[in-house]
Amino acid sequence: MGLKTSKYLLLSRKDTWVRPYFKKYKKLLLLVLFLGMMTFFCGSALMFNSGYLISKSATHPVNILLVYVPIVLTRAFGIGRPAFRYVERLASHNWVLKMTSDIRLKLYRSLESKAMQARGTFQSGDVLGILAEDIEHIQNLYLRTIFPTLIAWLLYGIIVVIFGAFSLVFAGIMLLLIGVLVIVFPLVSVLMNQAKIYRRKEKRHELYGKLTDSILGVGDWQYSGRYEEFLDHYNQAEKEVRAQDEPLNQATRRLNTCIQFIFGGVVIALFIWAGMYYYQTGHAGLNWIAAFVLAFFPLMDAFAPIATAVTEMPMYEDSAKRLDALPKPKSTSGENERNFCLKDTTIQLENVSFQYGAQAKWLLQNFNWTIESGKTTAVLGKSGTGKTTLSQLIHGDLSPTTGRVLIGGTSVEKLDTNIHQLIGVLSQSPHLFDTTIINNVRLGNIKASDEEVYEAIVRSGLQELVERLPDGVHTMVEEGGKRFSGGEQQRIALARILLQDVPIVIIDEPTIGLDPITERKLLQTVFEVLKEKTVIWITHHLVGIEAADEVLFLENGNIEMHGAPKELKKTNKRFQQLYFLDQAE
Template sequence: MNRIGLFQVLKTDEWVKPFFKKYRKSLILALTLGFITFFCAGALMFNSGYLISRAASLPENILLIYIPIVLTRAFGIGRPVFRYVERLVSHNWVLKMTSNLRVKLYDSLEQDAIFFKQNHRTGDILGLLSEDINHIQNLYLRTIFPTIIAWLLYVFVIIGIGYFSPFFALAMLLLLGIVVFLLPLWSVIINGARQEQQKQMKNQLYSDLTDNVLGVSDWIFSQRGQDYVNHHEESEEALREVNRKLQSFQRKRNFLLQLMFGVITIALLLWTSQRFPGNHGGAANWIAAFVLSVFPLIDAFAPLPAAAQETNSYQDSIKNLNELPALHTASTVAPEISGPLTLKIDQVHYHYPESSKEVLVGIDLTLQPGEKIAILGRSGSGKSTLANLIRGDLRATEGAITLNGVDTYTFGDEISNALGVIHQTPYLFHTTIANNLRIGNESATEEELWQVVTRVGLKELVEGLPAGLETMVDEAGLRFSGGERQRLALARILLQEAPIILLDEPTVGLDPVTEQALINTFFHELQGKTVIWITHHLQGIDAMDKVIFIEDGRLTMQGSPSELEQTNAHYRRLKQIDKGIS
């Protein structure tokens, strides 16, 4: 793989290439400022060399000294000024681009959120964020900008020398060509594969470390903690070995690079000595000017080999981003519905895109406004898939799920106005309790916050915290118990005032006393709302208007708790098992 491979990837790229056009004016300005910066640096040394030689040779006219002094000051001031402005423009350009890339990455993952754990490893996403996005950033700052600027200077230098001597310009074309083209190509061939290997190993370390930290309890319980440590140390040692090879090659390459600049300097010195002969004054004053002007150009040409060898890793990063799901443009206008909401599940079938096996088969159900229904079933029976379909996160392969006759998937994010959800593990963000509650209603007043906190039974807890509602919540809300997090989630829902509430197994992992107290709070505060309660056991089931049981994607029983108690032996057996009666 080489730089040609990068260009081939960019031809079909839908992530990075669009920013060339979107921010082309800033890009052209940054490149222009970069060229002017090095021009000023070279011109500063050129004028300084001429000025020193001229001042030492008793000039015939003071203007021969005064004009170079003015130019030296101008170029001396211009170099840092243009450099500073160029850094501002180029970094602003790159930061806008990477910011948009991150937003696009989040949007791409968000639309795939239902299948996130199925399609992505957490470590892979961290690798995209920490390695790939940063590599794309370096693609511009360390490869594209320096390379184009160096090529512009290369052409300018050859044309400038050609004005004095076409033959020596051809010689410099070859000598500088070694620095500009041959050494970078050598770096790509020898070190490019190592650079790509280094990046892939870092991404793998991110993935392995993330997965194993998240599953550290499994390592501990299986008494294989040392095995993981040994595996991680082996991976790090392999990465260090690649780094050592990279550094060894870079030292050799840098030595050859400096050697080439030495040869160029000597060649320029010999040429100027012959082209501008003389011991004092006259044309001899140009010798120092030409020779000294070489040194600032080293800063322009020296980064090229290192920049070239990184193109393989850029190619891999761009490829990783383009393999993410394409963004789908959603309708910006959500349908409007009014009045009491009736949820109808009409002969719904569903199978996942990668499988032909149906997860749900012919589910048919109607929920009237204010009705409370429990959906029971074993793990893998299709309960969670049905919940995703009701929320509109998935679209039925056959049949329809509608609110007042409108398909739920057409609402997009606006479904939250009609449907509120409390999950198994509600997430609390690292901000104040008040901000966490206002996720349900951004305009809620402090008085309204205290009202819902009181309704869910957390008033005393919040009052006892250091800053009340302004107390900071730890990341993921770990300072609160499972039941307390669920009550805070209920408070959000109460602020949201959605008419339909979906309870997705919110009592999983709670002890029986806490579970029953939470169930009582839920159904007391959700009176008058349509409640869909997905659960795996029957505690509190008698508070529901209807109970359905899903097995292998099909409805196998339905009715009110009292009806099923009287007529369905399987239901009675389930209740006995749930109560621990054998």
């Protein structure tokens, strides 16, 4: 399984989160490996020169010049080691920061490109787990495993070759002993601890999900008088995670003990070999014994971490697989976006059928519908009849099970990242960020000037509110927009849509939770400022229905009622009944 893990991460062509960066930043990778090699070379050479210098000085040389070169080299290697280490850390972290930036951008595009599917597939805790843990694991894969392992293997090969020049027998002994450190121990450790690592990671992801869910609902825990139960619930989950750490910690301690014994064996073997090799050369040759033995000690820092780092490879594999399971990000060609132009915005649904799964019921069946440019269409129906699903199909968040959705004769799927230039969405609960009003509105068009943003604020009916605020448009909205009422939040979101200036706007029940007076005022503003655009209005009742050019009533995946509001009031008894009930409320 350890070999399988390594193969998946480093060789699999399916992997799009680890392997591509070797090629993209290959020059920086070579620089990191060179600097790492030079760091350990300087450390080993420093100890080698120091050992020779101590031994040679103990023989009382008649002239300082006999040890002058080792003295100079000792100074040079002493300065070189921290210098190379510092530059190597800069280069390796530069690699990781570049890679992390790419991964986070790719993750955002992956989730953004299929936002509705992501919301339905992943819990908030899952996304936080990916951001906080999986990407961190990929970072550590480079810093703690790939870079050190490659450097250790290079050193391993160089050491065997060097000793081979002196003695093939001793080179074979070094090949065996160091091979145990860099090959045997890592593989054995992975095989023994893989299941434990998977269990620990699974528990951690469960903890992310439980904690996020509990935090989002902490108010309800407190209102129900079960706050202590909430704390106990979390503490128990965290205890289960810690319980998975102890077996791994014990295995790591045992592994480190074995590694120290191997190191001791290497040092003893070096001492014996050097003593035997140089004993034959006489008194002068004995000065090299300490040099060879001491030179190996800095290399312990290269070989010791490998087994522990490789042990975590299954954790990295799981992170890579979780990232690969995300929706593939859409192509983002800036050139395509700049040149994009679609004059006709007629919306056509041709034989569209949709269901969320093979066993689920059909929300839409052989649905055909055309919305002309500049028209306002109200889509009504009971909860669960597919009103919101219909809007998601038009926006491209969902793909039809059969049939196709066209805008201006072009398939929505082909519009790809250009869809935001065509369609804006005013949803039930738009998210307002913890920044100023002007920054929240500017989200609709990040390149808009302050004057354009303010014009959108005025058109959305917020001028009076803004003028009352001490800081005006620079007033902080606070997290989730909690500083403002529901109607005011919707107007801020409407200002975003106006600033986005798209030809098609989907309004998905924006007045839920508002009082009747606020609801009517908001709808009046919405339809007044959007009167030149194509509007698809998802609603569950008939307040303000007079603003629509046509009404579409969905039931069982089909159109049960269709026509202009004025005509339906006169001729359709069911519409008359629904309208009467709404007015009575």
